[in-house]
Amino acid sequence: MRHEMSGQNQIALRVRNLVVDYGELHAVSDISFDAQAGSVTAVLGPNGAGKTTTMEVCSGVRRATSGTVSVLGLDPIRNRLEMNSRIGVMLQDGGVYPSARVGEVLEHYCNLFGNRERADDLLRAVDLTAKCRITWRRLSGGERQRLSLALALAARPEVAFLDEPTSGVDVVGRDLIRGIVRNLADTGCAVVLATHELDEAERLADHVVMFQHGKLIANASLTDLQGSTQLITLRTAHDIDLTALALHMGCRVEKHNDVLHLYAKSDANFVARLGTWFAENSLPLNDLRSGLPRLEDIYRELTNKRELTNTVNHSAQAGR
Amino acid sequence: MFFSQLRQELTIMARNGEQLLLLIGIPVMLLVFFTQVDILPTQGLPAVEFLVPGILGLAVMSSAMVSLGIATGFERSYGVLKRLGTTPLGTRRLVFAKIIAACVIEALQLALLVVVGLVLGWRPVNANWLAVFVAVALGTASFAGLGLTLAGRLSAEINLAAQNGLYLVLLLLGGIVVPTEELPSFSHGVSLALPSTALSNLLRDGFSGQEFAQNSLLVLVIWAFASCVAAVLFFRWSD
Numbered sequence: 001m002r003h004e005m006s007g008q009n010q011i012a013l014r015v016r017n018l019v020v021d022y023g024e025l026h027a028v029s030d031i032s033f034d035a036q037a038g039s040v041t042a043v044l045g046p047n048g049a050g051k052t053t054t055m056e057v058c059s060g061v062r063r064a065t066s067g068t069v070s071v072l073g074l075d076p077i078r079n080r081l082e083m084n085s086r087i088g089v090m091l092q093d094g095g096v097y098p099s100a101r102v103g104e105v106l107e108h109y110c111n112l113f114g115n116r117e118r119a120d121d122l123l124r125a126v127d128l129t130a131k132c133r134i135t136w137r138r139l140s141g142g143e144r145q146r147l148s149l150a151l152a153l154a155a156r157p158e159v160a161f162l163d164e165p166t167s168g169v170d171v172v173g174r175d176l177i178r179g180i181v182r183n184l185a186d187t188g189c190a191v192v193l194a195t196h197e198l199d200e201a202e203r204l205a206d207h208v209v210m211f212q213h214g215k216l217i218a219n220a221s222l223t224d225l226q227g228s229t230q231l232i233t234l235r236t237a238h239d240i241d242l243t244a245l246a247l248h249m250g251c252r253v254e255k256h257n258d259v260l261h262l263y264a265k266s267d268a269n270f271v272a273r274l275g276t277w278f279a280e281n282s283l284p285l286n287d288l289r290s291g292l293p294r295l296e297d298i299y300r301e302l303t304n305k306r307e308l309t310n311t312v313n314h315s316a317q318a319g320r
Numbered sequence: 321m322f323f324s325q326l327r328q329e330l331t332i333m334a335r336n337g338e339q340l341l342l343l344i345g346i347p348v349m350l351l352v353f354f355t356q357v358d359i360l361p362t363q364g365l366p367a368v369e370f371l372v373p374g375i376l377g378l379a380v381m382s383s384a385m386v387s388l389g390i391a392t393g394f395e396r397s398y399g400v401l402k403r404l405g406t407t408p409l410g411t412r413r414l415v416f417a418k419i420i421a422a423c424v425i426e427a428l429q430l431a432l433l434v435v436v437g438l439v440l441g442w443r444p445v446n447a448n449w450l451a452v453f454v455a456v457a458l459g460t461a462s463f464a465g466l467g468l469t470l471a472g473r474l475s476a477e478i479n480l481a482a483q484n485g486l487y488l489v490l491l492l493l494g495g496i497v498v499p500t501e502e503l504p505s506f507s508h509g510v511s512l513a514l515p516s517t518a519l520s521n522l523l524r525d526g527f528s529g530q531e532f533a534q535n536s537l538l539v540l541v542i543w544a545f546a547s548c549v550a551a552v553l554f555f556r557w558s559d
Binding site for chain 2: 060
């Protein structure tokens, strides 16, 4: 079972119709997704979208109201201890006693997972060897995050649940954490990473699960989400007839603040036609860029679409 | 796994300055003060003979209940327990490690108080040490179960207030520094049902070489069993 589940492309985490209510509040509403071994699954969404609640249910810290969760084929509540010996969890809050020293707390966690020899290697991996005798309360935010990650790795996890691992971490620390996360996935671990930083997910994720108000709005590979369409952006402070431009260019056009977004396959001909339209309308063409759409743009597009659908549904219901 | 958790518990406890005041300072001060200032009714006994068994009971209460309970409550608010809940440690091993850690601290505390008592003139010549050990063990289980039950359910701040409030009630009504017979009559029934009263009575019986009072023994056995079961059943890893 253990070897079967830990192979690449095996489903390590299966979430089906998960619902979590806090009294009247629906924190998570009917979500389903999988996470595969050997890949990084990013759970994305703004603060309060239900990411942490989902991570806590998956790691057995919280009970679901309904739905099922299976981690390495195990139930997080019924098979808690067996599951815990095979997973690593990095909580959003520290979870370390303020007077505990870095070295001793890491050694303790390695002992709990029966991997005592791993403590020194992990200290080196997160670059905290020099801080070995420093207490948790004296660590900086970034150092706490690195230690917290090391504690999650003490298990040699087959599934790692990492909640906001780079939050409050400086550039160097982020690179270090990204390297560790990527390496973890490359060695067959299913990494489930919750973050509200879309840029972070874009750098690390193989698969993306997006939340909004406790509901799933996307569940696809990063490549599929970005699709074959490119995003062309340009900056303009002028009023532009978006419909006319869309008709001329034959693609979808949006304006966000002073940035125009055109979704199309960009080539020399496209750029030439765009230049011509701007020249004919006596408008300047500034800061023209093209590339794959960013997750931020995709998220914005998906949430706008959803808000629009909700508005239409509400209007339709009100009209009945 | 268990021993690693036990070592961690002892290390953290030893680093906590305010805990040492509660565990060592208060019982020693009470013992020295009330043996030197003759203001307590002590049932015709020399003050030190009456006070040492009660203060030993107080020491058990402060280490097994208040110190353990407050530390555990804050561990829950710091997320320490939540994180431990994601390891293979499990509730039983955690609770057991905490109780054993409290016992180790308690043993050091009792040894110190016995020495202070001897210096102050206490002479337990008829003591039945086995009976004393049984009383301390039952008292430890009762108070640790109580402390962990509160710590496992209440928020850190409310737990802190509740543990200290309960400590005061058990100290005043538990026959530790004031004999229960001297308390107002309406509180007698409550007093006899308290674990602190039962423990101080059993310790006085043990040190004077008398047989255990059956009702005190029964009360403490019930408290020990019920509070430990409650701790395991109601303990929560996170808020």
